[in-house]
Amino acid sequence: MGGLQILYVEDDAxxxxxxxxxxxxxGDSVTWCPTATEGIAKARESRFDVVILDRMLPDSNGxxxxxxxxxxxxxxPMLMLSALGRAENRxxxxxxxxDDYMGKPFEPGELVARVRALHRRAAGQAHSAVILFGDLECHxxxxxxxxxxxxxxxxxxEFTLFAFLMEHAGEVVTREMLLRHVWNLNFDPQTNVIDVSVSRLRRKLEEGFDGPVLETIWGAGYRLVAA
Incomplete structure (x- = not known):
């Protein structure tokens, strides 16, 4: 697959x-911007297939x-490149x-492969504009x-987490599935990031409504249920 339009925000010329x-x-086209300000302006002017950005920029934190x-x-989809490559940084x-995170230095072939993978994943999701389950809607x-x-x-x-749960509504979604598909991690960072994120999402989905919609299945994972 070629011909992608890529926005690249990086201050290291x-x-x-x-x-x-x-x-x-x-075989792809790239628009390079050395500052966050220019990157935002370009993103508003044109539509890009993938955005690559640095974490440390002169006028903004990535x-x-x-x-x-x-x-x-x-x-x-966005890919962050950074010299800060520890698990907590990712x-x-x-x-x-x-949507993805690579530490510097990186292998050139891997960068191209990840950009293509991000675009394929985004293109594969485009057919489903709205997902409905119970009284929940995911646009x-x-x-x-x-x-x-x-x-x-x-x-x-939180939206990425919500969308993934909606794609598997009614099914038990494991922590391993969330790490791989929502956080793009093939390892457990040994943090409570999933528990905290699920808790925040549950509170937002249920506050002011009658009946739970996001269950914790102890020892297994999480499941959306129809209210």
Whole structure:
């Protein structure tokens, strides 16, 4: 698959030149921006298939940039590149709303492969614009959640968690499934990030309504139930 339109936000000009050449060599087009301000402006002007961004930028923390891009309606999958590659750093990035996280230095071939994988995953989800279960609604493209017609404000990661649970509504979803598909981790970071995120999502989905919709199945995982 070729011809992707990629937005790349990175202040290191030498690295940016190398990555741009790598992307172009793979047959895709890249728009490079050295600052978060320019990146947001470009994202508002054009639609991109994938966004690649650095975590440490001269005018913004990369995590804040992710939140600002999501708030601006940018729904393209995002890949964060960072010299901060420890498990807790990756969890922070994924919690902020990025879809994948790579530490620096990285293998060029892996970067291209991950970009393509992110695009395939996003394209595969595009057919299901709205997922309905009980009185819950998941608007995939708009990245919004509703219950009984009421909008439920969710953070980017909470929405990703909600969407995955909606895709498996009525089924038990294990912690391993959530780590792999929501946090893009193939290992347990030994934190309570899942428990905290599920607890926050449950509170938002159930507060002000009668009846639970998100159950904890002890020793197994979590399950959405129809209210």
């Amino acid at each position: 030498r690295l940016a030149q190398q990555v741009c050449a790598l992307i172009a060599g793979a 995590l804040d940039l992710v939140r600002r891009l999501r708030a601006a309606g940018v729904d393209a 969890v922070d990035g994924l919690e902020a709303g990025v 995939v493209k708009a990245r919004t959640a509703h219950r009984r017609g009421r909008h439920i404000p969710l953070s980017p990661k």
